[in-house]
Amino acid sequence: MAETMDLFSLNDSSNDNGVLYVEGKVSTIFFESNDSFYKVILVQVVNTNIEWHEDEMVITGSFGEIIEGNEYKFFGKIVNHPKYGKQFQAHNYENNTPTSENGLIAYLSSDKFPGIGKKTAQNVVYALGTTAINQILNDNNVLNQLGLSKKQSETIVDGIKANNGTEQIIIGLNSYGFGNQIAAKIFNTYKGDTLDILKQNPYKMVEDIKGISFKRADAIAQKNGIAFNDPGRIRAGIITALNQLSIKNGDTYTTTEPLLNMTLDILNNNGYDEVDGELLAKELINLARDEKIVGEDNRIYLSKFYNYEWQIAENIKNLLDYKSNTVFKTEALDKTINQIESKLHINYDESQLNALKRAINSQLFLLTGGPGTGKTTIIKGLVYLFAELNNISLNINDYKEENFPILLAAPTGRAAKKMSESTGLPANTIHRLLGLNSYDNNEVDQELEGSLLIVDEMSMVDVDLFKLLMSSIPNHMKVILVGDEDQLPSVGPGQVFHDLLNSDLIPGIHLNTIYRQDQHSTIISLAHDVKNGEIPNDLVDKKPDRSFINCNSTQMQSVINQIVNKAKQRGFSSNDMQVLAPMYRGESGINHLNEIIQNIMNPKQSDSNDVEFRGTIYRINDKVIQLVNSPENNIYNGDIGRIIEIENGQSSGKDKITISFDQNEVTYERKDWEQFTLAYCTSIHKSQGSEFKMVILPIVPQFDRMLQRNLLYTAITRASEMLIMLGDYSSFIKCIKNNAVNRNTTLGLRIKKVIDKTNKATYHDIDNVYTSHKNKVLTAELINSNSIDPMIGMDGIEPIQFMKE
């Protein structure tokens, strides 16, 4: 039986069964959280079964609306708070304010229950007694025998849920063990229906609420006796599989075989019976009907990604269609660019001049090029050109009342800082620019204000963030997107910059001449060789700025030890020096290398206040990296900081680590320590957007699955002065030869469809969801697969069922 059902029977205090309780009148609410139900209250104790000799007691827990002056009964345990002393931690509670029959009748016949008169209310109360409300909440069928009309029953049930339900819902959520914030999220999503949904289809939460995993829903469902082949379970399995596949592969869509394989993996786990393939195919169709997923040709999308790609394409079209009143003539441009060249002491080359002139006259422009080809130089030139031509002051002190009209942004804090340093103007992360101040934000309320937007490090922008960015850009704003398309794609799904460039429909330029290179610098030319798939003859030769040390995995520890020790002796700080590796696990993986380097760069001192978290030791002065976006703290995935304070929990009851980042300091409680890790060695993915004086790059056969050209290219291009490659020569060669397969995305296709006037198809009239692809989707691929029954979905399903209604 559901746990919530048990809870409601707690009203009878004879049922306390040794559970500790405190009954009392609430005198004050000390604290009430804004984003959860957590409260700290002071209660005048009336009755309790714990050892308590004082009149008052502090009680904490998740409560709905607590009314001062009302009496409640709290169930829980005594805890000893290091600062505040003994408190009662409640996991459950009930309103004890006595309910008389007359009071209940007056309540049910009040205007909260339109259409219910005194007589009907009496009817209900006389039949069910003073626990009527709880009984109805528990099972509204108790009203069936009372001769009420359907409408009357509905009014009573809905009214009780709306008016009285919160308390019961929160108790119910407490009993399922949800933390405060997630409980508040669930309640705010389902309101009065919360407990019904948890009881009948907890899997719905997987579709609706970020942070509820399939496993969590499975555990609740199991308690509530929901069958392994329940449609809700299968749907949630499919949605979870689609999500996991897009996270794992970076794709915006998948195809049947991987989807079905992963769905079955998820569903048939935890000792559950095997789910019948036909049921799975049926729910796939239902999900498409409910517009949770979309099928097109042989592709299957989460609706979100399908819609995002179309929306981005339409936003791009709107920008490109915008007819600006001011088109600058070539002579005017030449003259102004000349002046800027003198001011900045630079002579732009032909393609740079071309980039400046075309970008300034385009509403949307793409600028790409490898390292040192002048992207930053052009960003600065464009800012000056735009300001000069539009008579705009670049002195931000002149903008006391109005916003600065030129917006500069990048996906990470570090990249934004670099932009700001090179232009002398303010730059922001894209999250900050859009005012996204929480992890869950997926809507932007306001359009951006300004006349020019330049975004750098575009290769790191995923489809979610780009959709948000594009939807907040007004059509009159000029947009310049800058990046290096040969770098690794974004961590999140999509390959936006690659798709924009390859659509061939958006104006743009590819800078090819390498400028940041003197006679002694060979790193950049190596990067360009790698990018072009060429194996340089001198890859392993010792150069003034790079070297290659041949070693195998077992020698890695000793080699890294020697290199880092030597670099330290030569005055390199841990900020100047960055070890980059592709994977976390293994002898040459990030975790192990971090341990080795931590011992050299920040060894244990007799008085160091070390703390441990999941096998990693942290101490003051450790270099650490943020692993998730935390817009509320203005800290983003990939930001590097240093531990400046460790508070050991003896005095406060909570362990805390304070980290200083470029932009600010953040204090993390132990529960949030998974948000960062040591950063002496970081992943190549996370190093995007950053540059280091010395890069140490171990590449070994153990990294096999990751050995791709864009990985090596990204790593090499992080080094500004020195590059030390070590490991296995043939693994380096494998990287150069392996030009990574692109991600599965269709943004380019959407852009072509939306922009290409000859092709009439648009988002709104594409009507090919599963159309006629039954055979392709559910037979050919599956028959080729040994792991799946080739007849999945074939029995009893007609092609018409695959069509969107």
Ligand SMILES: Nc1ncnc2c1ncn2[C@@H]1O[C@H](COP(=O)(O)OP(=O)(O)OP(=O)(O)O)[C@@H](O)[C@H]1O
């Ligand atoms: N036309 C030019 N003449 C002389 N020097 C130039 C020219 N263009 C760029 N440079 C110089 O080349 C160096 C690299 O340029 P820049 O930093 O703009 O390249 P980038 O493409 O942004 O590189 P990265 O992506 O690695 O940051 C800079 O020192 C810059 O001043």
